[in-house]
Amino acid sequence: MNAATPAGAAATLPASLRFIERDWLSSNQITGFDDDAAIVVDTGYDKHAALTVALVRRVLDEAGEAAGRPMRLAGIVNTHLHSDHCGGNHALSQAFGCQLTLPRARAEDGGDWARDALPLGITGQRCQRFRHAATLAPGDTLRLGGLDWRVLAAPGHDPKSLIFHCEREGLLIAADALWENGFGVIFPELDGQSGFAEQQAVLELIATLPVGLVLPGHGRMFGDVRGALERAFTRLDAMRADPRRHARHALKVLVKFLLLDLERVEAARLVEPVREAIALRRTAALLGMEFAAALDWAAGELVEQGQLRRDGPWLLNA
Ligand SMILES: [Zn+2]
Structure with a gap:
């Protein structure tokens, strides 16, 4: 100092x-x-x-x-x-x-x-x-x-x-x-x-x-x-105290990052760009969720929080 x-x-x-x-x-x-x-x-x-x-x-x-x-x-x-x-x-x-x-x-x-x-x-x-x-x-x-x-x-x-x-x-x-x-x-x-x-x-x-x-x-x-x-x-x-809370947070962070990068993706095809993403797969498994369902859940949460938005079939960064 x-x-x-x-x-x-x-x-x-x-x-x-x-x-x-x-x-x-x-x-x-x-x-x-x-x-x-x-x-x-x-x-x-x-x-x-x-x-x-x-x-x-x-x-x-x-x-x-x-x-x-x-x-x-x-x-x-x-x-x-x-x-x-x-x-x-x-x-x-x-x-x-x-x-x-x-x-x-x-x-x-x-x-x-x-x-x-x-x-x-x-x-x-x-x-x-x-x-x-x-x-x-x-x-x-x-x-x-x-x-x-x-x-x-x-x-x-x-x-x-x-x-x-x-x-x-x-x-x-x-x-x-x-x-x-x-x-x-x-x-x-x-x-x-x-x-x-x-x-x-x-x-x-x-x-x-x-x-x-x-x-x-x-x-x-x-x-x-x-x-x-x-x-x-x-x-x-x-x-x-609740590692699943951290896993849910991580899933949302990674999906948000993906949309910051891609800017828009068809919601039904959200899984495609991250098909090989082991961290995301493991996180979904940790939460006991099927992979695509876990991504859908995270996207839905982010839409609700105003971090993403939907436009017809599209999911967009907000
Ligand atoms: Zn880092």
Whole structure:
């Protein structure tokens, strides 16, 4: 923390960092400038890759104008390999000729990210192939925006996710471990693995850190870390008490994501684009529902909540 900002108080974003707020299909981007070289954290979803390139280019141009010299994108860092966080990796590395750093535990899995990586292959979501040059692991220090960030493990939402804490400025890049209102689906629990306990531990860890400003993977930046943690703990308690509630929530999140991506689909054919999506199938099975019926149920709930709408035979994103 700097001298004017005691631990826990609302901090402001240092001038060396830019926060690009996106939506729920694409993750946010955090760009840090160190001299004339920038690094971007997370790259959004495949569908928005061209927009992500344009947004990052604009941030580079603005910073370059302010500094009176050109800025270049030197690297990409991924907090975790979900398709809404790494979907722009290929496009950005092509556009800027920069190198890619992945969470080490995930990189060690090897394989073809576009096909195998969780949940790319299991949710029916898309991602262009990419190749990494370096890795980061818990305990490492990430240099971003001229600042040192401690790399922390954040299992729960994704077993191999990382988050980044800058103690000096009281900043936390929280990925999908903590949003202003909640956190990401706890994917391991949909697969019979432990995830709630890990998420609990991550939230407890965050509660011990001096943080005045959270830069989440989705949604706006926020300074009320205590309030966000309280909401997250309450939500997690409810999920642990009733895992079927979490499974229903996950099903709705995945169907909403599908409609954000496709924008419209014939309700009677909702099952087709996700036929191979193992996570969705497992979640339906967890709820004791037939697959197509489970998708119909989730779509119906989302229509009732105003998240989707029906138009004749069509189901549309609202
Ligand atoms: Zn995620």
